[in-house]
Amino acid sequence: MNKIYNYFIFFSILIAFPYISNSQNFMNSGSITGNFQMDAQYYQKDSAIGAPEVPEQLLMNAFANILYTNGKFTTGLRYESYRNPMLGFDNRYKGSGIAYRFATYTADEFEITLGNFYEQFGSGLIFRTYEERNLGYDNAMDGVRVKYNPKQGIMLKAIIGTQRFFWEEGPGIVRGGDAEFALNDLFSSLAENKTKITLGVSAISKFQATEEILYDATKKFDLPENVGAFAGRLNISRGSLSLSTEYAYKSMDPNSLNNYIYRHGEALMLTAAYSKKGLGVIFSAKRIDNMAFKSKRTETGNMLFINYLPALTKQHSYSLSAMYPYASQPNGEMAIQGEIVYTIPKNTILGGKYGTELKINYSRATSIDKKALNDSIAIDEKATKGYTSNFFKFGDQLYFQDFNIEVVKKINTRIKGSLSYVNILYNKSVIEGHPGAPDVTANIVIADITYKLTSQKSIRFEGQHLISKGDLNDNEDPSKGEKKNWVMGMIEYSIAPHWFFSVMDQYNYGNDENDKKIHFYNVGLAYNKNSSRIQLSYGKQREGILCVGGVCRQVPAANGLSITITSSF
Amino acid sequence: MKKTATLILCILIASIAFSQNQENKVKKLPSVIIKDIDGKSINTAELSNNGKPIIISFWALWCKPCQKELSTIAEVYEDWQKETGVKLIAVSIDDSRSSARVKPTANGNNWGYEVLLDVNHDFKRAMNVNQIPHTFVLNGKGEIVWQHTSFAEGSELELIELIRKLNKGEDISGH
Incomplete structure (x- = not known):
C-alpha cells in the first residue's frame, strides 16, 4: 500500500513539474490520451x-494507460489489475497497482x-x-x-x-x-x-x-x-x-x-x-x-x-497452422529463411482480372555444432567452458522446418479468398522440453473465402485440415496414442463497420483415443464503435501455445464465457 | 503523508479534467522517432501530406484482417488519391523477427503506401493502440479527428466517405 502512495507522490511531482517550469499557458495546451482493456x-x-x-x-x-503531453513534456502511467x-x-x-510510470x-x-x-x-x-x-x-x-x-x-x-x-x-x-x-x-x-x-x-x-x-x-x-x-x-x-x-x-x-x-x-x-x-x-x-x-x-x-x-520463422495466423510454433533456442541455433512475395499481373492467364498474390516461405532451424572439450568432459558440462563449436557448421539436430505457400485471389467483385498449404517438422523434445518425445510432422491445408452480400455485409468461411504424425497424447507414454488429424470450420458474418458474429468448431476427429475426439466449439460476437470494441465469446479453448508479436506463451485448456472490452481515447 | 498525496492527486486530476474543457483541444501526432522501410529515421510528429488528409493504419504481418484492409484499399487507392489527395501511411508493428520481411511484402503486394516500421511499439504506445488493425484519420491540419479498430469488408467505404467530408470542411468527430 505504501508503495502505491509512493507512486502517487512520484507522479504528482512529475505532473507538477511543468506547472513550475512553464508559463500560465500550461492549462490550455496539454492533452490527455489513453487506452483501456x-x-x-x-x-x-x-x-x-x-x-x-x-x-x-x-x-x-485489465489495464489502463494514461498519457499526458504538454509540448516537450510527456508523462504517463499504466494501472494494471489481475x-x-x-x-x-x-x-x-496477482494484484493491482501502478506498474509503469x-x-x-x-x-x-x-x-x-x-x-x-x-x-x-x-x-x-x-x-x-x-x-x-x-x-x-x-x-x-x-x-x-x-x-x-x-x-x-x-x-x-x-x-x-x-x-x-x-x-x-x-x-x-x-x-x-x-x-x-x-x-x-x-x-x-x-x-x-x-x-x-x-x-x-x-x-x-x-x-x-x-x-x-x-x-x-x-x-x-x-x-x-x-x-x-x-x-x-x-x-x-x-x-x-x-x-x-x-x-x-x-x-x-x-x-x-x-x-x-x-x-x-x-x-x-x-x-x-x-x-x-x-x-x-x-x-x-x-x-x-x-x-x-x-x-x-x-x-x-x-x-x-x-x-x-x-526466431527466423514465419508466424502463422490460422489456428491449425499455428499449432506448432517455433521459438528461438538461446543456447544454440542455426537458422535460415527465404521468402518470395509475387503478384501475378492483372489480365494474364494466372493473374486473371485482378491479379493473384503468391507467397512462398521456407525456414529451417537446427542445432549448432558442439564438440566436447576433451574426452573426460561432457558437452554442456556445468562449470566448464562447455564445448567448442565450428562457427559456420550446422548441427545435426533439426529443430524446426516450415514450408508454406499461400495464394490470394479475388475472383470477382463479390468473392475473394486464399488457399494455403503448410508443411511443418517440429522437434517437440527440444521446443517443448519433453525429452524422448518423437518429432511431429504436420501437413495443413487452409481455405479462407469471403463472399460480399452487400457493400457492408459479408460472410466469411474458413476451412482448415491438419494431418499430423508423432504428436503423442501423453509425451511420456506412447501407448496412449497420437492426436493425428484435426479439422476446423468457421463462419463469420460481418456488418461493416460495427458488427461481427462467428461460429467455429475445431475437431480432433483423428485422435487414436475415442474420448479425446473432442469438439472445440466457440461462438462469438463483437461490436466496434470508433476506437472501442466489445467482444463476447462462449466455448472451449484448446490447450496450446499462443503467439503474438514474436512472443509465445502456453495457454491452458479452458471452457466458458469470455468478454473483452477495449478502448482508446 | 497519504492524505497529502491523495489531495495533490485529486487537485491535479480536477485541474487537468478542467483544462480538457478548453475549446482549443486538438490532438496532434506525438513525436516518436521510428524508421521507414529504407532504414531512414522519421519523426512521426512531422508526417504530413501538403494540407490533405492522412490515414494511418497500424498492422502486422501476422494480422490477417490488417492485411485484408490494406489489400482492399490498395485496389482503390489510386482512385482515392486522385479524388481526395489522401495519403495512407501503413505502420507495421512487426518486431525484429519479421520487420525485414515488411518491405518485400509491401512491394510484392503492390501497395502504394508509405510504410513505417515501429519495431519496439514506441509509436503504437504513444498512439494508445491496443489491438490491430487500428486506423486513424488526420485532417489537413494534421489533427487526429477519427479512429477505428478492426476491419470488415465494406469498412473502407466509410473511411473514404469520412475523407470526402473532411475535404468539404465538415466535422466528422461524431461518426
Missing part, C-alpha cells in the same frame, strides 16, 4: 479437455526519460525491453534514459535501470549505450548517393552481486558480477536491394539457462532482400550460440530477458 472469463470445469476447476469462477486482467490472473498468466501477477522531457537535442521505458538497440540481440500485454510479457526498464541527437544522422542513447519482474524488480542493474550513424545524412558528399549506409554499435553491461550457488554438494560456481555484451550492425541499401547484418558478443555468463557453463556467447544475423513493384524476395540467416541474457542468473521463465533472439 479488460479481459474476463467465467470458467467452467471440463475434464474432457483438461480445463481445471477455477475456485474464483471468474478471472480478470483479479485474479486469467488462466495461462503467471500467478505472480514515466516522465519524458525533450530539450533541444536531448530527450530525457525518468521512470519506466521500453528500448531496443539494433535488432535486440543484446538489449530489448518490451511489453506484450496479451501474453503477460513485460520486462520494462525502471531507471533513466537519455537520447542525444547532436546533429542530423547521429543518434546516441544511454540507459540504466533494473527490469520489471511481475510486481517487483529484478536484482540486476542493466546499463549501456547505443550509437547509430546514418552516413548519408552525416556527410553532405553522400547526401545524393543512391547507396544508403547506416552503422550502429552498442554495449550493455549487467551487474548482479555474486551469490553462492553450489554444485556437486560442495563446489561453488564462479559467478562474474559484471557481464558485458557488445554488438555492431550495418545496413546498406541501394534501390531495390538491401543488406543488413548484426553481430553480437557476450562475455562469460554462467546461468541456469545455459547450465552454468563458463563460455562466451555469440550471435549473428544476416538479411538480404530484393524488392520492386510486384515482387519481393528475402533471404535471412542467423546463428545463436549461448546468448541467454537475463538480469537474474537463476531465472528460468519468460521474465527478465535483457535481450531478444528473434
